[in-house]
Amino acid sequence: MKDMSEGYVTADGRQIGGVLMEMKNITLRFGGVVAIKDISFDIRDGEIRAIIGPNGAGKSSMLNVISGFYVPTEGEVWFKGVRRGPMKPYQVARLGVARTFQNIALFDGMTVLDNIMTGRLTRMKAGLLSQALWYGAAEREEIAHREKVERIIDFLEIQNIRKTPVGRLPYGLKKRVELARALAAEPKLLLLDEPMAGMNVEEKEDMSRFILDLNDEFGTTIVLIEHDMGVVMDLSDRVVVMDYGRKIGDGPPEEVRNNQDVIDAYLGVAHD
Numbered sequence: 001m002k003d004m005s006e007g008y009v010t011a012d013g014r015q016i017g018g019v020l021m022e023m024k025n026i027t028l029r030f031g032g033v034v035a036i037k038d039i040s041f042d043i044r045d046g047e048i049r050a051i052i053g054p055n056g057a058g059k060s061s062m063l064n065v066i067s068g069f070y071v072p073t074e075g076e077v078w079f080k081g082v083r084r085g086p087m088k089p090y091q092v093a094r095l096g097v098a099r100t101f102q103n104i105a106l107f108d109g110m111t112v113l114d115n116i117m118t119g120r121l122t123r124m125k126a127g128l129l130s131q132a133l134w135y136g137a138a139e140r141e142e143i144a145h146r147e148k149v150e151r152i153i154d155f156l157e158i159q160n161i162r163k164t165p166v167g168r169l170p171y172g173l174k175k176r177v178e179l180a181r182a183l184a185a186e187p188k189l190l191l192l193d194e195p196m197a198g199m200n201v202e203e204k205e206d207m208s209r210f211i212l213d214l215n216d217e218f219g220t221t222i223v224l225i226e227h228d229m230g231v232v233m234d235l236s237d238r239v240v241v242m243d244y245g246r247k248i249g250d251g252p253p254e255e256v257r258n259n260q261d262v263i264d265a266y267l268g269v270a271h272d
């Protein structure tokens, strides 16, 4: 077991805990393409960690390694002090990892409420047989799940659309429902793939507020990929910068912003 005791205090006075997840020398290849080259970093309990980089840098690939969707070609992933082997998505979900997607992945024909309930599936104990045999227990479980979901609906201020089919909602609200569904799994680690993509300024402000509030209220650790630099600088405690599959920067936003390699990558300086 790893020592998880160390932590740090953020510029705004939040106490960040020890290492929740550690990526050790991760390399990921797709045939001849090397999407990630020997990258190491950690994610600490309670922090908001961003992964940034130009198009094709390897950010989505890295998020997929963190989520367990991809198994790295080389390197180790440690979660809660234990080395993680290859896992099925539901096993990763049970460990407490949930995510949202770059292209919203909701059921358009279902209501907001039912979409969010699908986020509780990995937490449901009562299977079909036990539901038939122990109807009372299953009903109690269902009520408990609904209470959790209602709390999330209140938290994300979407009470007025709870019965609306998702397909009828504007883009920004769909993104919020997707966040609600991920939260319904009560994740320890929440992965957000471009949570602000395609949003207007007001929607971005709302989403930023919800991300900060949920980190504060539920203590959820967050990893996000985001192209909007203003958002990244405002929200994150520490930032990993990727370029051509390599890590070229890692630290608090102000440190990363002044890193010459990062400036060069964003200005498109030639690489050898």
Ligand SMILES: Nc1ncnc2c1ncn2[C@@H]1O[C@H](COP(=O)(O)OP(=O)(O)OP(=O)(O)O)[C@@H](O)[C@H]1O
Residues within 6 Å of the ligand: 030, 033, 034, 035, 053, 054, 055, 056, 057, 058, 059, 060, 061, 062
């Ligand atoms: N499934 C795959 N099969 C083959 N190559 C892939 C696959 N996924 C990603 N790649 C390649 O790996 C590299 C990194 O891609 P990735 O999507 O992780 O970058 P990214 O930083 O998320 O880019 P973007 O900001 O454009 O989403 C690219 O060269 C990409 O073409």
